[in-house]
Amino acid sequence: GDSVTQTEGPVTVSESESLIINCTYSATSIAYPNLFWYVRYPGEGLQLLLKVITAGQKGSSRGFEATYNKETTSFHLQKASVQESDSAVYYCALVITGYQNFYFGKGTSLTVIP
Amino acid sequence: DPKIIQKPKYLVAVTGSEKILICEQYLGHNAMYWYRQSAKKPLEFMFSYSYQKLMDNQTASSRFQPQSSKKNHLDLQITALKPDDSATYFCASSHNGLGVNQDTQYFGPGTRLLVL
Numbered sequence: 001g002d003s004v005t006q007t008e009g010p011v012t013v014s015e016s017e018s019l020i021i022n023c024t025y026s027a028t029s030i031a032y033p034n035l036f037w038y039v040r041y042p043g044e045g046l047q048l049l050l051k052v053i054t055a056g057q058k059g060s061s062r063g064f065e066a067t068y069n070k071e072t073t074s075f076h077l078q079k080a081s082v083q084e085s086d087s088a089v090y091y092c093a094l095v096i097t098g099y100q101n102f103y104f105g106k107g108t109s110l111t112v113i114p
Numbered sequence: 115d116p117k118i119i120q121k122p123k124y125l126v127a128v129t130g131s132e133k134i135l136i137c138e139q140y141l142g143h144n145a146m147y148w149y150r151q152s153a154k155k156p157l158e159f160m161f162s163y164s165y166q167k168l169m170d171n172q173t174a175s176s177r178f179q180p181q182s183s184k185k186n187h188l189d190l191q192i193t194a195l196k197p198d199d200s201a202t203y204f205c206a207s208s209h210n211g212l213g214v215n216q217d218t219q220y221f222g223p224g225t226r227l228l229v230l
């Protein structure tokens with residue numbers, strides 16, 4: 001079935017270091033999935049970080065980037081230089097075109113040390 | 115101001131009882147959803163509603179019943195509660211929900227349910 005696998009947490013990095021959180025997906029439908037990264041900051045609800053609906057394209061937001069790679073079925077989240085305020089739980093998700101049920105990864109807890 | 119309100123934030127219930135989780139959205143969206151996240155598991159899709167009609171149900175148990183009294187409300191009634199129902203339940207909404215591509219879902223803060 002459709003599923004998402006992402007880096008097991010928790011992940012701890014120092015401020016100004018680079019970050020990559022891996023995400024790979026499996027989609028059984030012939031329709032390509034739309035891919036999302038959601039984030040939950042401490043004490044807040046899930047919010048959209050970025051999304052990409054077309055294979056080969058890159059999404060970016062708040063210094064984070066992710067490229068939709070259909071060859072490797074990946075959608076890794078990267079940031080060149082993290083800040084303490086990036087500490088949160090990050091979720092990779094997919095939804096198949098024409099459907100509304102999202103499939104989420106388990107979430108990756110990120111702690112950035114000042 | 116919060117755009118998606120879930121009440122209560124925390125809920126403790128005894129096995130066999132019945133509870134209702136409340137969700138209201140003030141985003142003007144036409145579609146609403148329920149998800150569940152149990153410990154160490156990913157968020158799991160449960161239901162989707164569009165224009166107050168059930169579109170998709172991926173919850174096996176009939177103990178979970180969504181209730182939509184208004185377009186911007188989608189409550190979740192859970193009967194005969196079991197300890198395995200303990201989880202955080204998230205409500206979400208999106209603009210269309212009619213199988214339209216690119217429809218971003220916006221999530222509420224969740225209700226954390228503990229069944230003893």
